[in-house]
Amino acid sequence: MPVQVLQRLPVQAGIQDLPVRALDRVMQGYRHILCNLHTSPFLTHLGFFPEQVSLSVAHTLVGPYTSGMEDWERLLALPVVTLRTQLVPRDFRALEERWWASTIRGGLGRALRFLLCRCRERSHLPGCVFARLFAPAAEEGGDSGMLPPWRLTVNVADSHLQANFRLFGEATEFTEAFLLALESAAFRGLGRQRFRVTVLGKDETAFERLAPDRWDSNLTLELKSPVRLQERGTIITQAPSFSQVFASAQRKVRLAARSWCGVELSFPQQQMYMARHVTVASASVRWVEMGRYSQRQQRFMRLGGLQGALKFAGEWSFAWPWLRFLPALGLGKLTTMGFGEVAWEPTPEA
CATH class of the missing domain: 3.30.70.1900 (Alpha-Beta Plaits)
Known part of the structure; x- marks a missing residue:
């Protein structure tokens, strides 16, 4: 979904300042709006519009098995998005001593599941986009040897956290969903602290350019x-x-x-x-x-x-x-x- 769409939503600018009880309504509102944006690859992969297929994602995930250099070329051409964010405690207290990357991942997972998962059972339905992105091994009938298309690194400073996300392939279509989920999780609270999120930068490239040849x-x-x-x-x-x-x-x-x-x-x-x-x-x-x-x-x-x-x-x-x-x-x-x-x-x- 284009960033401009989210920027036009009236709740986007003020989400950091909403009372806690209003957050669920905001998230429900986002979900309702997302369900009516037919042009978004974000929604296409939520499963609401199965007749619409993102060609870039289809090229990434679907196709006959090839051999030799063609296989490497597909991997090297994979789109990659790197998000650099900063999380500052709202109460300006010193950061708790904990493994923050695990805490952020847990909060992010709960928020992403709310946004992307339509399953009502304990196990995920085939094709669940949340399962594919966050825990691909949990998809029913899925391959247990699947790698989540994202990774997280966290650097801890005296007064803030710097969380960097790297999204690969299909996950790049859900960049805004990751940012919204992070903002929601930080607002609700990570551990015993609540945070303000600032996006420091966003880089788009191909997998090949991530390392010297x-x-x-x-x-x-x-x-x-x-x-x-x-x-x-x-x-x-x-x-x-x-x-x-x-x-x-x-x-x-x-x-x-x-x-x-x-x-x-x-x-x-x-x-x-x-x-x-x-x-x-x-x-x-x-x-x-x-x-x-x-x-x-x-x-x-x-x-x-x-x-x-x-x-x-x-x-x-x-x-x-x-x-x-x-x-x-x-x-x-x-x-x-x-x-x-x-x-x-x-x-x-x-």
Whole structure:
């Protein structure tokens, strides 16, 4: 839905100043208005107008399986939107100590479900847009190996939060829905605090432009937020090897291609053998644990991951087509909960 449409809605400018009891009416009003905007791809994918199909989304998600470079081209051409937002506490109190990315994800999910989900049962109906966007594995009859088409990173400052969303493929059609859901969740309260939301920027690009196509320096991987890597069902709690990082990277890229483009990228198995010959020249990592309250399980949980830096040595250029996208997709599990933020840093030759 064009941003101009939301800007013309009379409630948009004043949503931050409404009393709490009026918020439900505002959200109901948004939903009613959205249901009558026949030209919006946002509504098309709510399922109200199945006869209208967004060609850009159809191109992204539907089509025959191809092979070789055609598969890569579809992934590289995938539209991507990055949203940068700032959340400032309304009461100007110091921020609570918690894993804020998990808290924001929980509030965002409840608001998005209200806006996008038409299911009346515990399980989602086939084609539920909320299930496809927020929890694709929960779609009835869906593939459990599906990747949500978005991720979240949160940086905590003394007086505010900076929450950055990256939306991929179909999710880019719902940019305004994500912003509205975030504003609603922040207004209702995240944890025990309510926030004002400011949009700092919005960038649109293609997946290919998220990472350099070549890397001429040595490799140093910075683990900026806790990274949860798993091998054979066991969480890795020590510095991972290059082959473990590479295995996770190629799985994540192939899963993204399958989930968002409907294609299967081929993977030469001999590359795993080659990866075993790339060594970790130095490692400075530590295990960090975060606390979060699970609404679904109704209990407090602790989740951990690795933070620090890894420097690799050896012939790794064969792996770069997969490794280049780690900063865009995140490394490991729970990337919609703020885990797995990484960056490649250039390092001088020894």
